Amino acid sequence: MTEAPAREGSGRPGGDRLARLVFALLVVGCFAAFLITQRLKHTPTAVQHFELTPFFSPYPNGHVKEASISFKLAHAEVVTVTIIDASGATVATLVRGHPVPRYKVFSLRWNGRRGDARRYRELRSPHGLAIVAPLNTGAIAPAGEYRVRLGLSHHSPVYSPQSFALVAP
Numbered sequence: 001m002t003e004a005p006a007r008e009g010s011g012r013p014g015g016d017r018l019a020r021l022v023f024a025l026l027v028v029g030c031f032a033a034f035l036i037t038q039r040l041k042h043t044p045t046a047v048q049h050f051e052l053t054p055f056f057s058p059y060p061n062g063h064v065k066e067a068s069i070s071f072k073l074a075h076a077e078v079v080t081v082t083i084i085d086a087s088g089a090t091v092a093t094l095v096r097g098h099p100v101p102r103y104k105v106f107s108l109r110w111n112g113r114r115g116d117a118r119r120y121r122e123l124r125s126p127h128g129l130a131i132v133a134p135l136n137t138g139a140i141a142p143a144g145e146y147r148v149r150l151g152l153s154h155h156s157p158v159y160s161p162q163s164f165a166l167v168a169p
Helices: 015-042
Strands: 047-052 067-073 077-085 090-100 106-110 120-124 130-134 144-152 164-166
Touching: 047 144, 067 077, 067 144, 077 106, 090 106, 090 130
Parallel strands: 106 130
Antiparallel strands: 047 067, 067 106, 077 090, 077 144, 120 130, 144 164
8 A cells, every 4th residue: 555645735724823823822931931930039038037046945944035036028018026836826926017127137035925015125136236025924835836927018927937946944
């Protein structure tokens, strides 16, 4: 058996044109995805820097009595800083509606107590950094793992990437 030679234009009419169009759309889509990815890679995240004390013990015989919390924001924001337990429940509110300038380290201390802070102490680090020390007056939170949740005025809440531990004596 001999095969008949393929004729030009055989197949569905316009099939070649449709294939070219689909290919062109795929190329344009890939190029657009590349540009969007490059932009996202260079867009700063809302929180530029997050530091936490790995563990603390607010009891009289505890060596580290307060948890240190520091962060830096890419944009000026009004923040609410809360401490949450492993189940995601709010344990303490350190600041509510506090303005934080962009690219400045904002440092807080948590005394391990539950509830909303009603007052604050302003401290200075040995390097001159201002530290806000909220005075929560509730009972001491139970020993366990905790995280920080930042409520931001212009973004979704941000959670500390790692947890820290409140250690019982």
